[in-house]
Amino acid sequence: MKVLVPVKRVIDYNVKVRVKADGSGVDLANVKMSMNPFDEIAVEEAIRLKEAGKAEEVVAVSIGVKQAQETLRTALAMGADRAILVVAADDVHTDIEPLAVAKILAKIVEEEQPGLVLAGKQAIDNDMNATGQMLSALLGWSQGTFASELGVEGDHAVVTREVDGGLQTIKVKMPAIITVDLRLNEPRYASLPNIMKAKKKPLDEKTAADYGVDVTPRLAIVKTAEPEARAAGEIVPDVDTLVAKLKEKGVV
Amino acid sequence: MQYGLTDEQEMIVSTVRSFVENEIYPHENLVERTGEVPKEIADEIKRKTLELGFYACNFPESVGGAGLNHLEFALVERELGRGSMALNHFFGRPQNILMACEGEQKERYLMPAVRGERMDALAMTEPGAGSDVRGMKCAARRDGGDWVVNGTKHFISGADHADFIIVFVATGEDMTPKGPKKRITAFLVDRGTPGFTIRDGYKSVSHRGYKNMILEFDDCRLSDAQVLGEVDGGFDVMNTWLYATRITVATMCVGRARRVFDYALTYSAEREQFGQQIGKFQGVGFQIADMITDIDAADLLTLAAADRLDQGLPANREIASAKLFASEMLARVTDAAIQIHGGMGLMDDYPLERFWRDARVERIWDGTSEIQRHIISRDLLRPLGA
Numbered sequence: 001m002k003v004l005v006p007v008k009r010v011i012d013y014n015v016k017v018r019v020k021a022d023g024s025g026v027d028l029a030n031v032k033m034s035m036n037p038f039d040e041i042a043v044e045e046a047i048r049l050k051e052a053g054k055a056e057e058v059v060a061v062s063i064g065v066k067q068a069q070e071t072l073r074t075a076l077a078m079g080a081d082r083a084i085l086v087v088a089a090d091d092v093h094t095d096i097e098p099l100a101v102a103k104i105l106a107k108i109v110e111e112e113q114p115g116l117v118l119a120g121k122q123a124i125d126n127d128m129n130a131t132g133q134m135l136s137a138l139l140g141w142s143q144g145t146f147a148s149e150l151g152v153e154g155d156h157a158v159v160t161r162e163v164d165g166g167l168q169t170i171k172v173k174m175p176a177i178i179t180v181d182l183r184l185n186e187p188r189y190a191s192l193p194n195i196m197k198a199k200k201k202p203l204d205e206k207t208a209a210d211y212g213v214d215v216t217p218r219l220a221i222v223k224t225a226e227p228e229a230r231a232a233g234e235i236v237p238d239v240d241t242l243v244a245k246l247k248e249k250g251v252v
Numbered sequence: 253m254q255y256g257l258t259d260e261q262e263m264i265v266s267t268v269r270s271f272v273e274n275e276i277y278p279h280e281n282l283v284e285r286t287g288e289v290p291k292e293i294a295d296e297i298k299r300k301t302l303e304l305g306f307y308a309c310n311f312p313e314s315v316g317g318a319g320l321n322h323l324e325f326a327l328v329e330r331e332l333g334r335g336s337m338a339l340n341h342f343f344g345r346p347q348n349i350l351m352a353c354e355g356e357q358k359e360r361y362l363m364p365a366v367r368g369e370r371m372d373a374l375a376m377t378e379p380g381a382g383s384d385v386r387g388m389k390c391a392a393r394r395d396g397g398d399w400v401v402n403g404t405k406h407f408i409s410g411a412d413h414a415d416f417i418i419v420f421v422a423t424g425e426d427m428t429p430k431g432p433k434k435r436i437t438a439f440l441v442d443r444g445t446p447g448f449t450i451r452d453g454y455k456s457v458s459h460r461g462y463k464n465m466i467l468e469f470d471d472c473r474l475s476d477a478q479v480l481g482e483v484d485g486g487f488d489v490m491n492t493w494l495y496a497t498r499i500t501v502a503t504m505c506v507g508r509a510r511r512v513f514d515y516a517l518t519y520s521a522e523r524e525q526f527g528q529q530i531g532k533f534q535g536v537g538f539q540i541a542d543m544i545t546d547i548d549a550a551d552l553l554t555l556a557a558a559d560r561l562d563q564g565l566p567a568n569r570e571i572a573s574a575k576l577f578a579s580e581m582l583a584r585v586t587d588a589a590i591q592i593h594g595g596m597g598l599m600d601d602y603p604l605e606r607f608w609r610d611a612r613v614e615r616i617w618d619g620t621s622e623i624q625r626h627i628i629s630r631d632l633l634r635p636l637g638a
Binding site for chain 1: 304
């Protein structure tokens with residue numbers, strides 16, 4: 001079985017995000033970019049499936065700017081076998097919307113015929129949480145979202161999903177789309193031998209046009225704003241005052 | 253000139269940095285408080301480093317290392333320099349002088365060191381022989397076919413965890429026009445050899461937990477099989493392998509300085525006084541400007557020196573300049589970071605007071621600033637007959 005893992009280049013989770021002065025988006029100039037952490041978990045899971053003998057090949061895909069090549073190299077250094085880069089934008093500030101990404105992925109799936117697509121549940125830059133679901137709809141494949149556990153048994157995948165109020169375990173027929181949640185695994189560091197090997201692994205470069213997908217945005221961003229600053233707290237002398245204050249505010 | 257790093261080098265940097273942030277930082281306060289690295293933590297760091305293929309990454313592939321070049325190894329050590337030396341000691345980087353091992357020594361010392369099975373340390377300094385290495389009193393005399401060693405070494409980092417130690421010992425004296433000159437030989441000495449004791453050294457303000465040990469030799473009997481290099485050839489192995497270790501100090505100073513800088517930068521942007529962020533005051537903003545300029549300069553100087561080694565160019569002076577500048581830069585940067593933090597900078601709630609203390613030794617060990625200036629100036633003036 002082949003596993004396809006879409007990975008997105010996003011602003012590093014450690015970076016303090018700054019909104020552009022004109023409110024049109026987030027400033028990405030000279031900002032550290034990394035692989036979307038949920039995608040890293042997906043790559044890790046795919047590699048584990050390979051190590052467990054349940055997958056033969058792990059293919060990483062990234063759709064976006066040319067610099068996403070670095071993100072793919074990271075996936076290769078972690079242990080993916082080869083990569084496909086789909087250049088769909090020139091400006092790092094251009095975000096390809098989930099539907100366009102899903103359409104391109106659907107074409108790649110047709111070509112590659114993976115048994116499983118393992119994706120992050122969402123990208124940490126815009127938190128859309130849509131690509132996996134859209135891909136599933138486009139392909140007519142089963143989906144298991146928010147996976148915190150994954151087992152592959154024959155032609156079925158058993159997925160434990162993190163849902164409101166608890167865990168739900170479902171069994172889906174493969175091929176399937178699984179989107180992964182935070183607790184599925186802890187991604188490995190790239191080992192030094194794998195880092196050195198990553199450059200020699202194949203990385204195919206394509207464009208959105210190669211797949212005949214129009215990536216023109218359908219959504220207009222009206223405004224991007226910083227979250228409101230937290231109001232200053234108040235230090236109270238003792239527990240009694242704390243309780244009185246909380247009662248006063250109607251919290252307890 | 254090429255200034256950018258390759259994709260592989262970028263990945264090496266980001267992997268080692270993540271490793272230090274996730275595997276080293278969380279244990280730092282414990283080590284600082286107790287002055288010890290618990291065995292479980294040491295073993296875990298070592299195991300993970302081995303798994304990642306970074307253990308002994310400075311050794312060539314022919315002996316099982318990763319074969320990084322000097323520049324790449326400098327990048328690894330630069331990132332390690334961010335973290336505690338006591339802890340990152342277990343991100344093993346055996347002394348590359350072990351490449352001088354011959355015959356059976358390879359299986360007994362070199363290979364186990366590269367595989368992480370045996371740890372090494374290096375002993376040169378004595379109470380009476382610091383910068384003046386040739387002034388060493390620790391001496392070996394011939395007795396039958398063996399050597400009998402007597403004397404003391406101190407400030408021996410890593411000896412507490414070492415399974416064997418590379419010890420430089422006087423093995424005779426030559427008369428020269430400038431007076432008597434000692435002949436030096438390097439020996440591989442196993443822990444537990446009769447007559448050889450390793451004991452705790454002094455309590456240092458810098459790098460707590462990265463202990464300096466005292467070695468005592470009392471009629472310690474060694475064989476010729478334990479000589480590293482040639483008899484009386486200690487200076488040759490030293491000159492072949494050790495001068496590059498000063499790059500380690502320089503790179504680690506740069507890594508540490510970048511970590512310190514991040515604290516100063518964040519604090520300057522968050523701390524408010526007189527109704528605005530203190531970074532908006534020129535007095536602080538300009539300090540930030542000077543700090544990053546200082547750090548970038550040291551970084552480039554260091555990487556350029558490492559790159560010269562890779563190109564096979566003479567680099568002794570350049571390495572000395574890098575070690576001198578980077579260690580003095582770290583002193584300025586840690587001091588400025590504390591100034592920006594004000595009183596809080598001195599409290600152990602922040603690691604800044606620790607960085608400041610740690611920085612002090614960098615201008616002393618592996619050749620003091622004065623020795624580096626001597627190397628640089630002699631390199632330039634000697635050819636002119638001055």
